[in-house]
Amino acid sequence: MSPADLGAAYDGRQVLVTGGAGFIGSNLARRLADLGARVTVVDSLLPNYGGNLFNLDGYENRLRINIADVRGHGMEFLVRNQHVIFNLAGQVSHIDSMSDPHTDLEINCHAQLSLLEACRRGNPGTKIVFASTRQIYGVPQYVPIDEVHPVRPTDVNGINKMAGEWYHILYNNVHGIRACSLRLTNTYGPRMLVKHSRQTALGWFVRQALDGDTIQIWGDGNQLRDYTYVDDVVDAFLAAGVTDAANGHCINLGGLRPVSHVELMSTLTDIAGTGSWKLVPFPPQFKKIDVGDTYCTHALANRLLGWQPKTELAAGLASTVSFYRSWREHYWN
Amino acid sequence: MSPADLGAAYDGRQVLVTGGAGFIGSNLARRLADLGARVTVVDSLLPNYGGNLFNLDGYENRLRINIADVRGHGMEFLVRNQHVIFNLAGQVSHIDSMSDPHTDLEINCHAQLSLLEACRRGNPGTKIVFASTRQIYGVPQYVPIDEVHPVRPTDVNGINKMAGEWYHILYNNVHGIRACSLRLTNTYGPRMLVKHSRQTALGWFVRQALDGDTIQIWGDGNQLRDYTYVDDVVDAFLAAGVTDAANGHCINLGGLRPVSHVELMSTLTDIAGTGSWKLVPFPPQFKKIDVGDTYCTHALANRLLGWQPKTELAAGLASTVSFYRSWREHYWN
Numbered sequence: 001m002s003p004a005d006l007g008a009a010y011d012g013r014q015v016l017v018t019g020g021a022g023f024i025g026s027n028l029a030r031r032l033a034d035l036g037a038r039v040t041v042v043d044s045l046l047p048n049y050g051g052n053l054f055n056l057d058g059y060e061n062r063l064r065i066n067i068a069d070v071r072g073h074g075m076e077f078l079v080r081n082q083h084v085i086f087n088l089a090g091q092v093s094h095i096d097s098m099s100d101p102h103t104d105l106e107i108n109c110h111a112q113l114s115l116l117e118a119c120r121r122g123n124p125g126t127k128i129v130f131a132s133t134r135q136i137y138g139v140p141q142y143v144p145i146d147e148v149h150p151v152r153p154t155d156v157n158g159i160n161k162m163a164g165e166w167y168h169i170l171y172n173n174v175h176g177i178r179a180c181s182l183r184l185t186n187t188y189g190p191r192m193l194v195k196h197s198r199q200t201a202l203g204w205f206v207r208q209a210l211d212g213d214t215i216q217i218w219g220d221g222n223q224l225r226d227y228t229y230v231d232d233v234v235d236a237f238l239a240a241g242v243t244d245a246a247n248g249h250c251i252n253l254g255g256l257r258p259v260s261h262v263e264l265m266s267t268l269t270d271i272a273g274t275g276s277w278k279l280v281p282f283p284p285q286f287k288k289i290d291v292g293d294t295y296c297t298h299a300l301a302n303r304l305l306g307w308q309p310k311t312e313l314a315a316g317l318a319s320t321v322s323f324y325r326s327w328r329e330h331y332w333n
Numbered sequence: 334m335s336p337a338d339l340g341a342a343y344d345g346r347q348v349l350v351t352g353g354a355g356f357i358g359s360n361l362a363r364r365l366a367d368l369g370a371r372v373t374v375v376d377s378l379l380p381n382y383g384g385n386l387f388n389l390d391g392y393e394n395r396l397r398i399n400i401a402d403v404r405g406h407g408m409e410f411l412v413r414n415q416h417v418i419f420n421l422a423g424q425v426s427h428i429d430s431m432s433d434p435h436t437d438l439e440i441n442c443h444a445q446l447s448l449l450e451a452c453r454r455g456n457p458g459t460k461i462v463f464a465s466t467r468q469i470y471g472v473p474q475y476v477p478i479d480e481v482h483p484v485r486p487t488d489v490n491g492i493n494k495m496a497g498e499w500y501h502i503l504y505n506n507v508h509g510i511r512a513c514s515l516r517l518t519n520t521y522g523p524r525m526l527v528k529h530s531r532q533t534a535l536g537w538f539v540r541q542a543l544d545g546d547t548i549q550i551w552g553d554g555n556q557l558r559d560y561t562y563v564d565d566v567v568d569a570f571l572a573a574g575v576t577d578a579a580n581g582h583c584i585n586l587g588g589l590r591p592v593s594h595v596e597l598m599s600t601l602t603d604i605a606g607t608g609s610w611k612l613v614p615f616p617p618q619f620k621k622i623d624v625g626d627t628y629c630t631h632a633l634a635n636r637l638l639g640w641q642p643k644t645e646l647a648a649g650l651a652s653t654v655s656f657y658r659s660w661r662e663h664y665w666n
């Protein structure tokens with residue numbers, strides 16, 4: 001959708017962003033505020049998760065920041081009168097999901113059911129866009145992965161995200177609460193969590209490059225992934241929020257093209273001008289939840305939402321590196 | 334497997350049956366005791382669920398009955414030293430799952446993760462056989478449904494059972510806790526719950542026939558289902574418990590052949606000699622979670638477990654009717 005169309009669609013609309021102080025949520029919330037929406041951000045700001053109030057720096061008076069855990073009560077009130085709910089609150093670390101599966105379940109299943117039940121009772125006319133993940137496909141049977149590819153999650157996080165996604169589709173189909181799910185691939189850009197390595201690999205690599213460290217690539221470096229720049233992902237969420245043709249659908253936000261780990265690291269360290277990389281053997285404890293080469297199409301997103309990724313890897317990484325060079329002290333610790 | 338093979342496999346073995354006072358669990362626990370296994374039954378005996386101490390009548394001194402809710406603590410202790418765990422505790426009403434989705438989640442997901450975590454910490458060498466359901470396939474894309482058919486659950490129960498099943502497969506694949514999942518179709522026979530209509534349709538029909546009531550068939554009566562007699566299902570669980578070729582697999586326990594609702598009701602009321610049936614329009618509140626014709630193959634079960642259903646519908650219904658005629662007072666209220 002064009003900026004003018006999006007402005008017309010969101011200007012003055014009441015919008016909720018769960019996980020709105022996190023990486024993608026904050027970029028989305030900022031853009032929504034720019035479009036004139038009346039934005040409420042909900043975030044628990046739990047330590048070790050992606051929420052960071054600095055992500056909303058400069059927007060403190062342009063949106064409402066409500067600190068709350070989606071697992072608790074309070075969501076019943078917060079969902080009321082929202083025209084669109086962007087539901088991005090989640091536990092996203094697959095490593096954490098294997099060591100603490102119950103917390104993953106509470107956030108990715110229990111809280112999702114609570115939010116949907118709250119909408120069913122208090123705001124059945126709302127529209128919900130759920131942030132899902134390509135992880136639920138598991139080990140690819142073919143690439144690029146499209147939406148009819150079987151789902152075969154390989155970790156607790158994938159299973160729970162799959163269930164959370166299905167709740168949304170079910171409430172769309174059975175209860176008439178308009179909902180769709182966007183299956184994110186590796187999203188990167190300003191405001192991603194770089195405090196530790198358990199959430200996104202790429203965030204940690206950016207940090208290592210800026211710290212002048214040697215980045216270790218597991219395996220032979222030929223593994224293929226797709227990467228989507230956060231501004232492009234925000235475009236997809238905005239389009240999904242006002243496109244009823246997407247209701248009931250799960251839609252991949254596949255990247256522009258597959259990129260090898262070696263290309264990624266070369267590009268990153270070239271752009272940063274600092275850091276280096278080397279190949280090391282795959283650590284056995286992570287090998288068992290690795291999925292090999294994996295990347296997705298964006299054909300359905302293009303058809304239903306008119307969306308396609310626009311940002312080339314080098315341009316996206318340049319913005320990302322520049323952002324963290326400027327605001328390092330807000331993200332390193 | 335032959336009775337002699339099963340006797341050799343289970344004689345003296347320590348075995349846990351969760352949901353063991355329920356319909357299938359109790360039939361399984363009785364047979365295990367007959368085979369010489371040292372059986373512990375865990376059941377919460379929650380009102381409105383399938384647990385009924387009379388299901389274990391005559392076996393009180395031949396197995397250990399432990400009243401406990403799989404959602405609570407205590408499972409850590411109970412899973413220890415069990416050679417095989419038959420994990421049948423579950424919330425099985427799809428209707429209840431839509432009105433109270435969180436309870437369904439606690440039983441079908443949270444408790445399953447707890448049991449698996451307890452095994453991972455305290456009994457990683459055990460074998461687990463999980464009771465799943467053909468419901469997770471949703472509206473069939475083709476019949477008979479095999480195990481590569483896409484899963485498209487149409488209610489909260491189906492989503493949560495799917496997640497619970499995936500946890501078992503995941504713990505098999507990642508943590509090496511041997512596990513497989515049996516996807517049950519419509520199972521019937523002695524000891525099924527007939528107190529109310531929310532758990533199995535067929536149990537309720539049997540009760541209505543024995544009460545001389547008129548059974549209402551929703552729709553045109555041509556809907557096809559498959560029905561598997563409980564003794565056959567017990568055979569499959571016993572085989573799965575000692576067959577490592579099944580580990581990591583989800584296996585349909587499809588019936589002998591598809592049966593129309595009209596054939597089912599005619600056969601049932603003929604055998605009972607009481608009750609009648611008539612066609613009525615589909616109630617709209619249930620139509621929205623109906624899945625149409627649906628029945629499964631048992632080809633994979635035959636290949637991996639050497640199993641196939643043996644009991645013809647008329648014979649199974651005759652045993653069922655006879656059982657409830659004898660023991661009506663223990664099941665009607």
